[in-house]
Amino acid sequence: MLDEIRKRHPISCHGVGLSLGSAQGVDAAHLERLQRLFERVRPGLVSEHLSWSVIDGAYINDLLPLPYTEESFKVVADNISRAQDAFGRRILIENPSSYLEFTATTMPEWEFLTRLADRTGCGLLLDANNVFVSAANNGFDARHYLSQIPASMIGEIHLAGHSVEDEGESRVLVDTHGAHVCDPVWTLYRELVARIGAAPTLIEWDMDIPAFAELSREAGRAQSIMDELSVKERARVA
Amino acid sequence: MLLELQQTFRATVLSEDDVIARHVRATRGPISRRIGVYRNNVQASLIEVLAAAYPVAQRIVGKRFFHALAREFVVRHVPHVPQLSLYGASFADFVASHDKTQALPYLPDVARLEWARGEAYFAADAPPLDPATLSTIEPACIGDVKLRVHPATRLISSSFPIHRIWTVNQPDVTEVPAVDMTVSESVLISRPRYHVGVRLISLADAAFLRACMAGQTMAQSADAAMEMESTFDLQGALQQHFLGGSFTALELPSA
Numbered sequence: 001m002l003d004e005i006r007k008r009h010p011i012s013c014h015g016v017g018l019s020l021g022s023a024q025g026v027d028a029a030h031l032e033r034l035q036r037l038f039e040r041v042r043p044g045l046v047s048e049h050l051s052w053s054v055i056d057g058a059y060i061n062d063l064l065p066l067p068y069t070e071e072s073f074k075v076v077a078d079n080i081s082r083a084q085d086a087f088g089r090r091i092l093i094e095n096p097s098s099y100l101e102f103t104a105t106t107m108p109e110w111e112f113l114t115r116l117a118d119r120t121g122c123g124l125l126l127d128a129n130n131v132f133v134s135a136a137n138n139g140f141d142a143r144h145y146l147s148q149i150p151a152s153m154i155g156e157i158h159l160a161g162h163s164v165e166d167e168g169e170s171r172v173l174v175d176t177h178g179a180h181v182c183d184p185v186w187t188l189y190r191e192l193v194a195r196i197g198a199a200p201t202l203i204e205w206d207m208d209i210p211a212f213a214e215l216s217r218e219a220g221r222a223q224s225i226m227d228e229l230s231v232k233e234r235a236r237v238a
Numbered sequence: 239m240l241l242e243l244q245q246t247f248r249a250t251v252l253s254e255d256d257v258i259a260r261h262v263r264a265t266r267g268p269i270s271r272r273i274g275v276y277r278n279n280v281q282a283s284l285i286e287v288l289a290a291a292y293p294v295a296q297r298i299v300g301k302r303f304f305h306a307l308a309r310e311f312v313v314r315h316v317p318h319v320p321q322l323s324l325y326g327a328s329f330a331d332f333v334a335s336h337d338k339t340q341a342l343p344y345l346p347d348v349a350r351l352e353w354a355r356g357e358a359y360f361a362a363d364a365p366p367l368d369p370a371t372l373s374t375i376e377p378a379c380i381g382d383v384k385l386r387v388h389p390a391t392r393l394i395s396s397s398f399p400i401h402r403i404w405t406v407n408q409p410d411v412t413e414v415p416a417v418d419m420t421v422s423e424s425v426l427i428s429r430p431r432y433h434v435g436v437r438l439i440s441l442a443d444a445a446f447l448r449a450c451m452a453g454q455t456m457a458q459s460a461d462a463a464m465e466m467e468s469t470f471d472l473q474g475a476l477q478q479h480f481l482g483g484s485f486t487a488l489e490l491p492s493a
Binding site for chain 1: 239240241243244245247248251252261262263264265266267268269271272273275276279280283284287316317318319320321322432
């Protein structure tokens with residue numbers, strides 16, 4: 001079926017299991033599985049996360065956070081290079097949503113990501129909702145974070161909905177992929193597209209999935225923002 | 239340092255113990271809540287994987303009990319491959335040895351049936367065998383032909399009526415009838431194209447298929463079936479197997 005889809009459409013492969021943040025390195029068997037898949041579907045884009053999930057041969061099914069330190073930087077950069085060598089192509093790295101910070105962290109996430117792109121030649125997949133969620137949970141400025149990423153590094157954008165879990169003073173935003181993209185995230189998206197131009201954009205909605213028409217409207221909203229901004233851009237050039 | 243942090247994080251999300259707490263911080267609110275988001279993501283998502291793989295087992299024991307059972311399984315048996323379609327293969331064995339499910343001795347085999355369905359769903363595509371191929375073979379050689387089973391074909395035999403139990407526990411069945419628990423049943427699962435089929439077959443047919451799977455010739459496989467049931471109808475059984483796509487190819491005897 002995938003072969004049939006490939007005949008009609010370009011395919012973007014988005015991974016969650018490569019564990020590029022594993023201190024013990026990436027799993028050779030998984031690299032090989034993915035390489036075989038990419039050979040078959042020849043994807044237009046390949047992306048993974050700035051996170052880890054594999055430790056001592058166990059696969060902890062989540063996008064777990066990393067401390068942003070020099071040690072982590074070396075681990076992730078080596079793992080990305082290994083993956084790019086195995087696939088024979090550039091991959092995009094996505095910022096995760098996070099719920100806590102490590103005390104060992106010495107640099108902001110945007111700096112860690114841009115340095116990775118500089119070092120390995122990888123591109124970045126910016127998830128505007130993840131930036132918004134992490135900013136609210138960890139107390140940084142989402143707009144400033146996004147403004148620090150050079151346009152040339154950004155190969156794709158993700159949008160999604162999250163939930164707000166209030167318990168008195170301790171409000172936590174949880175990335176659920178189960179709701180509409182919220183207005184502040186649309187604003188971040190609009191500002192980002194205004195700065196970097198149109199980019200492949202994905203709405204992630206994989207829990208409590210609504211009717212197709214509703215999903216399609218959400219995607220249409222992203223498209224119309226890109227269209228509107230590119231019309232403005234052309235008008236300015238003319 | 240990173241390795242130790244990751245080991246500590248693993249221990250945290252697979253237990254109720256916040257051992258990672260001294261290495262992390264939150265801007266506001268208790269850190270245990272933040273850690274709990276990760277713990278819940280890990281455990282709840284794996285429980286969901288099991289619930290999706292074993293819907294009939296869940297219906298039989300009820301959602302609450304199933305979730306408790308699944309949580310126990312998850313923290314003891316984490317996945318070892320980052321491919322969730324492979325997660326939960328040993329759940330039937332876990333259920334078989336669990337002290338709280340001993341009153342339901344058929345449950346492990348029902349779970350095996352459900353797992354086989356999942357395996358069939360994810361098995362490699364292959365064309366089903368065209369029965370016309372069989373007519374091209376010289377009648378004298380036909381007994382020496384080997385039938386190669388389709389990659390999606392699975393056979394589950396039980397000393398319980400697992401097909402009946404599985405059938406009456408489908409979502410559209412509202413009134414579950416009484417089931418005679420003394421009957422043994424064999425279930426054939428196949429997926430020639432996109433749809434996974436679940437079919438009750440006779441014990442003789444199961445013996446036939448099992449022999450084919452073990453690489454026996456058609457004559458040897460028919461003998462195995464006949465030993466089980468002297469009136470085994472080979473022609474009729476083959477017809478059903480061709481219709482359902484149990485086989486993918488013929489292997490001719492090496493001359």
